[in-house]
Structure formats: C-alpha cells, structure tokens
Amino acid sequence: MAITSSSTTAIDVPTLVSQLMAVERRPIDKLTAKIASYETKISSFGTISSLMSGFQTAAQGLNTGLQKVAATPSDGSVFAASAGSTAVPGNYALSVSQLAQSQNLVAAGQASSSSAIGDGSPTVVTFDLGAISGGTLTNGSYTGATFASNGNGTVSLTIDGSNNTLGGIRDAINAAAPGVTATIVNDGSGTPYRLALSSSSSGASNSFKITTNGGDGAIDSLLGYDPAGTQNLTQTLAAQDAKLTVNGIAITSASNTVSEAIQGVTLTLKNTTATQASLAVARDTKAINTAAASFVDAYNALASQIKSRSAYGTSTSAGGALAGDGTLRLMQDQLRGIFMTPASGGTLTSLGQVGIAIQADGTLALDSSKLDSAIAANFSDVTNLLSSSTGFATRLEAWGKSTLQAGGLIDTRTQSLGQYVKNFNQEVDSLENRMTALQKKYRIEYTNLNMLLSSMNTTSTYLTQQLASSQSSR
Structure with missing residues (x-):
C-alpha cells in the first residue's frame, strides 16, 4: 500500500485581505466620486457668483457713467475743473484777477x-x-x-x-x-x-x-x-480772497478751490488771467463708453462661464460641471427674459439701438460710434433705456443682486449641494468604521485559517513518517 504525503500552501493574508477590502470599499468609492462631483458643482457656482458680482458692479457702473460730466478748461495753467452729476452742460467764460492766499x-x-x-x-x-x-x-x-x-x-x-x-x-x-x-x-x-x-x-x-x-x-x-x-x-x-468772474459775474472766494460759482463744477484756481479763459462742460462720452465696454466685457465673461459649465458632454468632450442643473437653467431663463423685455417710457426700447447688440453666439458687442450718436441725439431717452425703473442696467443690476443675496438662487443651490456633501461624508465615515472592523475580522479569520493549515500540514507530515516507519519494520 502506497501513502502519498501532501502539504497545503499558506495563504497570503495581506494580499487576500486587500483584494477583499477593494470589493467591500466600492460603495465608499462611489460616494467619494459623488462628493467630488458635488464639490465641483459648488466650486462652479462660486466662479459664476464671482462673475455675477462683477457684472452687477458693471451694470451699476453703467448707470453711474451716464451721469458723468466732463469739465474742460481752455488753459490748464490757469485753472483746473471737475464736474459732478448735477453739472449743466454749457460753455463758460472765466477771468481770474486775484488768487486767495493766507496771511x-x-x-x-x-x-x-x-x-x-x-x-x-x-x-x-x-x-x-x-x-x-x-x-x-x-x-x-x-x-x-x-x-x-x-x-x-x-x-x-x-x-x-x-x-x-x-x-x-x-x-x-x-x-x-x-x-x-x-x-x-x-x-x-x-x-x-x-x-x-x-x-x-x-x-x-x-x-x-x-x-x-x-x-x-x-x-x-x-x-x-x-x-x-x-x-x-x-x-x-497779506491774507486775501480769490477774485474771479464767470460769464461776467464777479465772484469772491476765500479759497482757490471754488465750488459755488458754477452748478456742479469745482474750480481749482492756479494763476490769474491775462486774457479771458473758457470752460466747456459736456457729457463725458468717454466715461460712458468706458462703462459700456466694462458692462459688455463683464456680461460676456459671465455668459461664457454659464455656457461652458452647463454644456452637455459629447462623444469627444466632457460635459460641464453644471450640465442639467435646474438652478443654472433658471438663471439663464431669467437673464434671457430681461434682454428680451423692452424698456418702456421712451423712444428707445432695446440695447441694440444704442450700440450694445447681441451677437449670434449670445455675446454682446459694443458699437461706440452708435452709442455716441444716441447720446448726442437724445440723451434723456438713452438714460431712460438704461437707468429708468424698466431700464436694462437697472433691471440687470437688480437681478444680479437678488441672485447673489443670502437666500437667492445661488446661495440656496450651494447650500443644498453642501448638505448633500455633508450627508455623503457622514455615510463615508460610517462605512469607514465598518471597513475598519471588517478588515480586522478578515485578517483574524485568514490568519487563523493559516494556523489551521499549518497544523494540518504538521499532522500530515507526522502521520506520513509514522506510516513509513511501520512499513519498513515489517
């Protein structure tokens, strides 16, 4: 009778436990991927929020820019001038016979x-x-x-x-x-x-x-x-007052900074005049154009981010982080509604009439010449178009403010996304505790199994030796 001795190979416990845990951790991996996705959404809303804040400021700046008036002296060595929103456009003749001074x-x-x-x-x-x-x-x-x-x-x-x-x-x-x-x-x-x-x-x-x-x-x-x-x-x-005339009217001032002579204009006297100087007060079209350009740039930056982050993926490109997000779609609808609703109360009703036109790709473009012409032809209607209660700048600024404020669309959505992240993290923490206990259990079980196999191998070897000895003694 032939007896064959066999031995069982020991289990690689660390490798086996690692493989088992990789399977067990799949729910955690899925949750971690969800958390990363939601955090990306929150980050995207943060970017859009920042751009919306800039757009809101630009809309406000467009309103402010319309009120700016430029005061230009004929001779800057005689006096300087600055104009506020209450200044009345016109031309003024000035003569300075004496500067103010201290004793x-x-x-x-x-x-x-x-x-x-x-x-x-x-x-x-x-x-x-x-x-x-x-x-x-x-x-x-x-x-x-x-x-x-x-x-x-x-x-x-x-x-x-x-x-x-x-x-x-x-x-x-x-x-x-x-x-x-x-x-x-x-x-x-x-x-x-x-x-x-x-x-x-x-x-x-x-x-x-x-x-x-x-x-x-x-x-x-x-x-x-x-x-x-x-x-x-x-x-x-000797102490003395400044003495000047504006359009032939004599004016005395204790200071060389004169703010009462011309409505809304502050004069800073520098020298007396040998010949009469002039001051031109007019709408500051350069400042208005600068404000309009900033408005267009801020809108395009915002629109570009909204478009890219809401885009759906294709076979060749990944989708945006906020593709299909209901809050972003609502914001797009609201923004579109503002641009499609005409201003009321004046002859101008759309931004295109003053050179701020929507392009085929949804961006805005500024035609400065057209804006200048509109300001020169009918400034009050331009102001109504942009700054009245139904004006585009007014409505867009109000939309940005309401969307950004606490309890607004962005805040509500990011709070909701943050709650999802919090809940998922709690699930992950709970599963991590379970994984720790399960890993310990697997390690103990397979270590004990290894010990059992080792004991079985020892017993098998002993029995084989005893049988071999018994056969040789016959």
Missing part, C-alpha cells in the same frame, strides 16, 4: 532756536482770526487799519519755563492748532532763527491777531501782534 508773519530773529526767551514767567498767548481793513501797509506793518474778528472764537496757549524757546513756542502753537501754523526759518543773518506764522486757511477773514497776558514781556515783544495797534511781527504776505 504770513515773521518774528524778530534770534541767535538760537533752543535758548530761553524771557524769564519763563507764565504768559498766555491768544490767537483770534478775522479781517483787516482800511489803513495802509508799509514794509509789512499796518497804519490806521482795523481788525474785526470772524466770530469763530479764540484759542489760547501758555508759554512758560517749559517751552520758552523758539522751538518750544513753535511746538506749542502747532499743538494748540489755533488756525495758525508755526515754523522756524534761518535767514542766514547774525540772528538767523525766525519764527514764521501762517494762517491755516486762506482768505481775507483768516488774518490773525495775537495778544499776550502775563509777566514775561519778552514773549509779548516776540509775539504780540495787533493790526490796529502794536505789531511786533512783520507781515510778509
């Missing part, structure tokens, strides 16, 4: 800017702003003039032993901000350091008077200044 005074020179002036006794120095009138001005001093306060109140400061140097006085004045600023100049003489004072604001009513009250006569001798009395400082520049 400037300078004190007697000192040998040092850091040496004490006087004995340090507390002295109250008071500044009062007002107008100087009458009298004569000779070598920087008035004779027979009067001073009238402008009624805005006085400002006082104290000079004592802690600040009775030229530098200390300068700093004290600037800290108190009495409507006067102080600096120290060096004139290069034997006593070169001189305190220079200047009105903070230009205009004839911003001249100043300085009075002192205290025991230190040196401070009074340095700073005391009354245009109608003792003047211890010398005037180097």
Whole structure:
C-alpha cells in the first residue's frame, strides 16, 4: 500500500485581505466620486457668483457713467475743473484777477532756536482770526487799519519755563492748532532763527491777531501782534480772497478751490488771467463708453462661464460641471427674459439701438460710434433705456443682486449641494468604521485559517513518517 504525503500552501493574508477590502470599499468609492462631483458643482457656482458680482458692479457702473460730466478748461495753467452729476452742460467764460492766499508773519530773529526767551514767567498767548481793513501797509506793518474778528472764537496757549524757546513756542502753537501754523526759518543773518506764522486757511477773514497776558514781556515783544495797534511781527504776505468772474459775474472766494460759482463744477484756481479763459462742460462720452465696454466685457465673461459649465458632454468632450442643473437653467431663463423685455417710457426700447447688440453666439458687442450718436441725439431717452425703473442696467443690476443675496438662487443651490456633501461624508465615515472592523475580522479569520493549515500540514507530515516507519519494520 502506497501513502502519498501532501502539504497545503499558506495563504497570503495581506494580499487576500486587500483584494477583499477593494470589493467591500466600492460603495465608499462611489460616494467619494459623488462628493467630488458635488464639490465641483459648488466650486462652479462660486466662479459664476464671482462673475455675477462683477457684472452687477458693471451694470451699476453703467448707470453711474451716464451721469458723468466732463469739465474742460481752455488753459490748464490757469485753472483746473471737475464736474459732478448735477453739472449743466454749457460753455463758460472765466477771468481770474486775484488768487486767495493766507496771511504770513515773521518774528524778530534770534541767535538760537533752543535758548530761553524771557524769564519763563507764565504768559498766555491768544490767537483770534478775522479781517483787516482800511489803513495802509508799509514794509509789512499796518497804519490806521482795523481788525474785526470772524466770530469763530479764540484759542489760547501758555508759554512758560517749559517751552520758552523758539522751538518750544513753535511746538506749542502747532499743538494748540489755533488756525495758525508755526515754523522756524534761518535767514542766514547774525540772528538767523525766525519764527514764521501762517494762517491755516486762506482768505481775507483768516488774518490773525495775537495778544499776550502775563509777566514775561519778552514773549509779548516776540509775539504780540495787533493790526490796529502794536505789531511786533512783520507781515510778509497779506491774507486775501480769490477774485474771479464767470460769464461776467464777479465772484469772491476765500479759497482757490471754488465750488459755488458754477452748478456742479469745482474750480481749482492756479494763476490769474491775462486774457479771458473758457470752460466747456459736456457729457463725458468717454466715461460712458468706458462703462459700456466694462458692462459688455463683464456680461460676456459671465455668459461664457454659464455656457461652458452647463454644456452637455459629447462623444469627444466632457460635459460641464453644471450640465442639467435646474438652478443654472433658471438663471439663464431669467437673464434671457430681461434682454428680451423692452424698456418702456421712451423712444428707445432695446440695447441694440444704442450700440450694445447681441451677437449670434449670445455675446454682446459694443458699437461706440452708435452709442455716441444716441447720446448726442437724445440723451434723456438713452438714460431712460438704461437707468429708468424698466431700464436694462437697472433691471440687470437688480437681478444680479437678488441672485447673489443670502437666500437667492445661488446661495440656496450651494447650500443644498453642501448638505448633500455633508450627508455623503457622514455615510463615508460610517462605512469607514465598518471597513475598519471588517478588515480586522478578515485578517483574524485568514490568519487563523493559516494556523489551521499549518497544523494540518504538521499532522500530515507526522502521520506520513509514522506510516513509513511501520512499513519498513515489517
């Protein structure tokens, strides 16, 4: 009788468990793919949201651009001009006979800017702003003039032993901000350091008077200044108003920035005129065209993304991340509805009439010449077409705002997609816990099986040896 010995090969537990787990994990893989798909959708809506925000801003800018008016001076060296939305188009003749300026005074020179002036006794120095009138001005001093306060109140400061140097006085004045600023100049003489004072604001009513009250006569001798009395400082520049005429009307201004002379226009005077200058105020067609171009570009960028992300796949190309998405289809329908609904209340009813035309591929194109012609021919109807309650810019801006706001189409859809992702992740977490336990179970079971096979192999080998020994002893 022949007995054959056989042995069973051990199982490769890690490989077998890995293969089994790959099968078990298929539901997780499907969920992970869904999560990635939904996150891509959320990301796509984020891109569209950003582009819609830019489009909404561009629609708002188109409304704003229509209100812009340009003010162009004939001579930019004489004055500059800027126009607001209330400016009235027209031509204006300007002459400037005098520029506004601030009063400037300078004190007697000192040998040092850091040496004490006087004995340090507390002295109250008071500044009062007002107008100087009458009298004569000779070598920087008035004779027979009067001073009238402008009624805005006085400002006082104290000079004592802690600040009775030229530098200390300068700093004290600037800290108190009495409507006067102080600096120290060096004139290069034997006593070169001189305190220079200047009105903070230009205009004839911003001249100043300085009075002192205290025991230190040196401070009074340095700073005391009354245009109608003792003047211890010398005037180097008199306060004065700007004087100009607009269309022959005389105008006085305390500042060289004049905002009341022409409705909606701010003038900045630079020089007096030898000959009459002119100012042209007109609709800012360049700004309007720029706003229209930005509107067209923003729409095309948005439309391009909506089109590509909603496209269905073909045999040669993958579909967009939002293909078939109901929210995106609704947005497209709403946008299409706005463009197809004419504006009311004027002779112009469609964007194409002002050079903003829809192309065959759904994009917009701007014809600047046509827009300029429409503005020149009938600006009020152009404004109605774009900016009235039924105007395209108004409706598109409102659509963008409602779509983007909390609770709007995009927010509602992304919240819904986010909830799907959250739920799927919870399922994945639950399955991952199950996979961990199952993997452990498989590892234990097949390890135990390996041990059983090993024991069986040992027993088989032992029995084979015993049988062989028994046969040989016969």
